Amino acid sequence: MIEQGQYVPEVTLTQLTSEGMQTLTNKELFDGKKVVLFAVPGAFTPTCSNAHLPEFVTLADKIKAKGVDAIYCVSVNDAFVMKAWGDSQNAEEILMLADGDASFTKALGLEKDTAGFGGIRSSRYAMIVNNGVVTGLFVEEGKEFTVSRAEHVLEKL
Template sequence: MELQNREGQYVPEVTLKQRKGGELVDVQTKDIFANRTVAVFSLPGAYTPTCSSTHLPRYNELAEQLFASGVDEILCLSVNDAFVMEAWGEHQEAEHLTLLADGNGDFTEGMGMLVDKTDLGFGKRSWRYSMVVRDGRIEKMFIEPQKPGDPFEVSDADTMLDYLNPEADRPSFATIISKPGCPHCARAKQALADSRIAYEDITIGNRDITSRSLRAMTGHATVPQVWIDGRHIGGAEDLKAHLDQAVA
């Protein structure tokens, strides 16, 4: 089957499903796309490796930049049922995304993206692609190349953002290891917040990390310990120096 680029055409008018407030809700595509700019990414299935580790999380990470570039909503579509999509979303970092179920494959088939994956035991699923839709009309499509496996080369969030806003900066992300009641940790967290750097806080003393873990990872026994974009920065004073240098 030859996948077709449908730029310039309108998206199919179908009914999708979503679990909301414990109820199964009908979602009309004509309501989603009308008078709005929507970024859509469609994937083979919830819980599959690339979808969970890279495709969905990066769209969530870049959501603020996508919204600032004119996107009203970011949709994740898959030929799964609404219960699966809801459960998957709860186990993912997806607070900025809308996950919709195309359980019958109606939308995907209408897009010409329904493919046979019976060799994997999946049945009919969506080919991996993304698109920008303005007022129901497809402006741009990024369709993964038709080759064996599950290619993931062009439907990613960074490619989408580059198309919408080539000058957009990528956000930095930080991890901080802290202890409850530590004033230096509070100071470091405030410094990250003031610099608009999103961070994950890992607290020593819970079941996931101990002081020994901290020493093994950093060679230090003091908190906080901060990483930004994969680089170990150090403690609160080290972080201040790093942020001051970045501003200078």
Template sequence: MLSNREGKRVPDVTFHTRVNNNWVDVTTDDLFKGKTVVLFSLPGAFTPTCSSTHLPRYNELAPVLKANGVDNIICLSVNDPFVMGAWAEDLHAENIYMLPDGNGEFTDGMEMLVDKHELGFGKRSWRYSMLVKDGVIDKMFIEPNKPGDPFEVSDADTMLNYINPQAKCPHRITMISKPGCSHCTRAKKALNDRGMKFETIELGTHGISFSSLNALSGRGTTPQVFVDGELIGTADELEAWLATQA
């Protein structure tokens, strides 16, 4: 139960997956042999922490992880392939290989299978991450064994820091915009031209109003751009900030 398996090989398992509406069996060797792989495992698709933080940050940092020698990034959960596929589509997790451990065989072999009957989940995976090199576990980050669903060490930033403490993470950019705003279009183009990923929140969606915009930025015009949690401002201010970036 919650055993650190560093130095050991990953369990020998065949996963039943879906590719283009067909069943495809994938073996442990297919996934790990001759490769450097980051795998993170979580309790369930569509659950709060998994959807808001754990998976999205790995997807966000995937290009940096790959630039630092990681071949593939795998998200594993004791869910069926249909659920995993729908979840990946919902979160636009294009950088992550979604691996369904429907029968919990891999998770059991990792000694990470836990009982969550009190939540109606049945048997699920404990939350952890690991770096696997040619099928051998190099490093594991296992969440502490305490009540609830701790999320303290299996995150993407911790893994990246282990692989390369000097790695530079991409900026986290959020733009609040409105439909038909030419300045918003200009700001988006400026970021796209730099190859910088960003999220867009449109006024009028998800309960976001001009009052929300004013509360966040102290301003009532769009766009308002935030970088790493700090307000940059309008399209003009964004272009000035971009000019300072190497």
């Protein structure tokens, strides 16, 4: 599993925008930026839709006021699902990033196998990344939802 002080692995993520499908590299996502990235097991799932993403939407301005350049939400879903989910949650301040084949999640060592529910998915976590280096990592244990919450990340900035 990735640890504080390590660089985010070189893997691309995708985003669907009004200009079409965008493939984003680490350089584009992290170079010269302070970023809060949080990951969820699945778009449109109960905790993710009722609490995790909405809290980041609500606190986005406060998080950015702490010097954060961007907030990213990552899930092992395709870019079409991530765009629809972001639109349904009014997540204009958050970049909704798809890790369709779980390559990013696996490179971080934060994958989990949910078997028949959805296969390989991401663990629930949040991280603070400064210029590509993880400076804060908050991984949930089991089905907990405490350390990856927007309020907790805001306190750590």
